Amino acid sequence: MFKQLKARFGSSLSVGIIAIIGIWLIGMVILPQLIMVDYSFRPNLLPSEIGTDKDTYSLNNYETLFGNSIHLSIFAKTIWSSVLVTILTLVVSYPLAFYLAKVATPGQAALCILLLIIPFWINEILRTFSWYIILAYKGPLNALLLALGLIDRPVRFLSGDGGVMVGMVYAYILFMIFPIYNAIESLDSNQVKAARNLGAGWIRTHYRVIIPHAKPGIATGCIMTFMLAAGSYAVPALLGSPGSRWFTQIIYNWFFEGGDWNQGAAYAFLLLLICIGFIALVMRVFKVGLGDIAR
């Protein structure tokens, strides 16, 4: 890589570029993570006690989670809800991605993508607040449903998983749509025609021809959505509290309210590990390799 850079930019500039990347990667990404790993194995001590006999490595911080049934249940719920969010986002995104990739004219597709992107120019907190307003007990959605006569008294969308789901599907839809869109777009349209020509209806054409082709894109989108959902803080904090707590909120509490960084770090790594394990499992089940995703 250095050779190629040198050929293009000369040696001094290349050294500079690599140094910047190195400092960034090591100093700002890898080292802080390693420090957190270190933290997670050590007890939470007063500054004066650090370095004394009490400062030993142990798995105590990790064990705490398994001894706390409330935390465990929130942990399980976070994983489960993230799965639901991922499935919901997929269900919403796939038809849209297919429409954009194969049905819409270039003009329609461009307009549609623009409309999808514009809201993301606004800060995530603000976007989530707008859903807070929409879903509020006396908010516009309840007013609309009441006016249509579909409900006879307002529904409490917030303070529960429903609001969190809606907010998250909305927050992560682009991360799902674009990989799937890219995957479907690369499908030769004649494949769809061939399937139709051989008698396949739309459902079979999708599940036998289009979805197998788009699988790497679907996997990428699902992984991104799942990771983002499991690690989300703003959406559950704004749309779910107090009825629906997310595991990230507990991690936040350890860090900033409990002041126990060591415990918080251990929780954060547990979440990361379980998420990675879960993704590996799902990839195995759906027979998607890492190579497919990079494709």
Place this chain on the structure above:
Amino acid sequence: MDSSVHLDNVVMNFGDFTAVQKTDLKIESGEFFSFLGPSGCGKTTILNMISGFLEPSKGVVKIGGKSMAGVPANKRPTSMIFQNLALFPLMTVAENIEFGLEVRGVSKAERKKTSDRLLELVALEGSGSKKPDELSGGQKQRIAIARALAVEPQVLLLDEPLSALDLKLRQHMRTELKEIQRKTGITFIYITHDQGEALTMSDRVAVMSAGKLQQVADPITLYREPQTSFVASFVGENNPITGVVDAIDGNLVTLNCGVLGKFTGRGIGTISKGQSATLFIRPELLKLGQTGDMSFTARIAEVNFEGSYLTLTALLNQQHAISVQIGAEQYTADLIPDAEIQLSFASQDAVVIAGEGNV
């Protein structure tokens, strides 16, 4: 079974653009029928209307006498071989062939039987478990044919399926396609811009240009009796000479071609005295020496040896290039550039068609 295809006064418009002008054509059951024309002439649009990917703007497509209006592509008794074949890359060869049967709910055992039989028909026994990417171009071609035949279509549509193959393979596949058509007896509708393919394989050929059917005839008639100047110049090589109609004698029309002289040929269609018309004479019907009744001199510009024959490019009156094809055995040492030669043709061999002949 009646597997004729009737384009009943079909028109196809895309917005303001007319891709296919009003066409009324009946393709007989069991016929090998080709649509021949340059790209953009509307032949693929016709194929898409027959297969159901497009609905005609006006008129109806009838297959086996039944109107196909409103019948979606997946419910028509047609099967298509795509230009790029469009084999399913993630399925095995056998799964590809069996796909149409799978759709129809045929049992696994039955499907296997059919795919084995078809693999045998296309001489690829034992390749069922391979992926399409493991096969060569010609083999993929044959899998595409097998896949299309598996659903037992009444009509097989072929969209320039041979264009991606090299010359030898292409010639081989022509024979093979013809053979498969003979064995299965289904109607083949073939789309191509390659006249060689159209002429060698087809029972009848429809020549198309700019969304309009120019002529529908068997290959020999098409070659010998072109009805329009487009057909005359598109099918095979032809030398056009444009002039003004000077005299009409029975079926013979004489053109006054100004400085090039006067030429006579068989008149096609309605031609009246004084109008401009074009005479077409094929390179192989021009003879050296004075054997035909139309004779003239020309100067050789170029000599190309092509193996069994020679192509001479000769200039008539220093300006009008015509090409002459002679057998290699007629070659003599004095056929060199700048040599003056005597050429002739029989007026019955040339055709005269009204118009300037510009296509």
